[in-house]
Amino acid sequence: MYQVNFDIADFLTNYWQKKPVVIKQAFKDFHDPISAEELAGLACEEEVASRVILTEQNQWQIIPGPIEDYSAYGEQDWQLLVQAVNHWFPDSIALVEAFRFIPDWRFDDLMVSFATPGGGVGPHIDNYDVFLLQGSGARRWKVGDIGKYRPRNGDTHTALIDDFDPMLEVTLEKGGMLYIPPGFPHCAKTLSTALSYSIGFRAPSQQELFSSLADQLIDQNTGLKRFTSNGEPTSPSCVSTAQQQGLQAMLAELIANETTMQPILGQLLSQNRFELDLCPADEPYTKEMLIEDIGHGAQLCRVGGLKIIQLEADPLNRLFIDGQSHTLPEHLQPLATLLSDNIHLSQAQTSTLLAEPELVTLIVELINSGHMYLAE
Template sequence: MQKNNSPLTLLGNISPKQFFTEYWHKKPLLIRQAIPEFQPLLSKSELFELAAQDDVESRLITFFKKHWEMKNGPISSIPVKEKKDWTLLVQGVNLHNDDANELLKQFRFVPDARLDDLMISYAVDGGGVGPHFDSYDVFLLQAHGQRRWQIGAQKNLSLIEGMPLKILSHFESDQEFILEPGDMLYLPPQYAHDGVAIGECMTYSIGFRAPSFQELGESFMNFMSESIDLPGRYSDPDLKTTTKPAEISTELLTTLSEQIAKIRFTNDDITIFLGEYLTEPKPNVYFDSPEKPLTPKRFEQAALKKGVRLSRKTMMLYKGKHIFINGESFAVTTADKDILATLANQKNLAGSDLLGASPDAMEAFCLWYEDGWLELNP
């Protein structure tokens, strides 16, 4: 893995450490030729084919007579060439294309828990998605053609009402750039921007996860509901007569408050919840199991010879003794933890790395292989 103190061409020859200190969450960074001589990873036709698939998240955005329209995928028909001001957005391209997945890996100086996906925006001349802001950090890499970006650190983030997109009602830019293939622009959260295609163009967006605390809180409470243990049932043997039968009694409220106050959660609870939450596949993600899977014994022989790698759709994290993969979690021994942490960090293991794996770990690898979460190295 890249060390944080090593300069990266991708970041304009500054180190990730300097980038986090000076730019991350703070201010934009324009990087000319972040990836020199960059060429699109997918052709226009390949991108359109992806947009038509049921398991791919896509959107078609058009602007006509001062009105924005958005159609969610699958997108089977693209506007005629003569129609202007339209944009096709294809999300999670890294889940479906090896080259896109390798490109996303270049941004793993940011932890996997925060790195989200690679989205490709294809636009005809004049196309864009309007002036807006994102709630997360984003890198905008120009892949084909040119795009003019106007950006501004405005405080007024009010939106136009009645639009299917979050379009800023009062956009004010203070900087403007034209990006060529290989150029990249970093923007922190809530930084207003508007990108317009100059001729036909493709832009790759590398986005990051930034769930709201409300979303996390609701998900955590749902997670904890499966482990709450409050034995007994409400009773009131000393119940007295009342002249106000519709009033909730103080005794009932007090008893319930005392019982709910018994609910406790630990750091371990939060760790397991977060690991499962962050690795849970998105609803449109489907894994491809091998057509003719090897038997467990033959799989182990092949794995020890070739090694294994995670499917590009698999998300794997760890913390302490806990391993998380695709929304599931389990605790492991120290010996297996080293092997599994290496797999999570490097996305692959050589055959020699598996020599110290326990039978339980090898059984888990085989099950993941059968489910399409893990593959044998070619």
């Protein structure tokens, strides 16, 4: 069990998405939920996103996974990064749960790093919020202020920058944590062989929202209204200011339509960037089997990384699960919240859900698709 050792209300008021902060003992008596050997085992898998970063005279070489042999890298100046460890290693899920004071829809993934002395990533700027939690070993972090920085080698498609003047420097040891909002440059150097945990939270960009909107309009064959105007400019090559504003207003009208935007938001915000570890049932699981197993004490769990979200003021009382929409009767809203708020449901909680046929059907569907499973 992991529990944060700081004032959550104070953090949300004074630091969240505002400014970096160091929390020296964010977790008391912290223990690593995964070993270096187990992390290396995940990096062997095709489905798992991983990479090794080599530090060479202030340059960084990236070697994408899967990775099976580390002998060529030596004993210093490299690190292994594995994304979405919470999807593939169940023992790490409890650490992620400690950060659920931030809503699930913002959560991106748990990235775990194994780094040798001297290993690290160069100065870079992330476009998401990140909690950098130190496990075993020690790392030295530098953080700069928001500003205009030149991309390394002029490459605007990378997060790396040339350098920055630090406004904060700290050595993190086991249980210590650094929070960095989007836009603040930072870098790290490993002082002693270390395991580190990056708990990332990401909101959608305008590009992602418009892409999802376009996909929805095409799939549903909606958004077919065309622009009309009362007058035309005298110059044949001119698009008048009034026409420009009218086109923008037509787009704004579409975005302001909750009937259009709510399913788009629900589907987008419940999806994951990284693959889930889904294991669909070999043979169809039935309602009768579910009721029997729960009666024998089984616990209902969701797979690591699965998001089940609700939209406030949703007139259709939908659950959005891994990009799919599930509409439930209005009177089941409290039970829908019970299902979406809990990653693990006790026998008593699940029995409450099973009193409603619509929820039995949904749970069986989720078990058969591999999104949920039963544990002893």
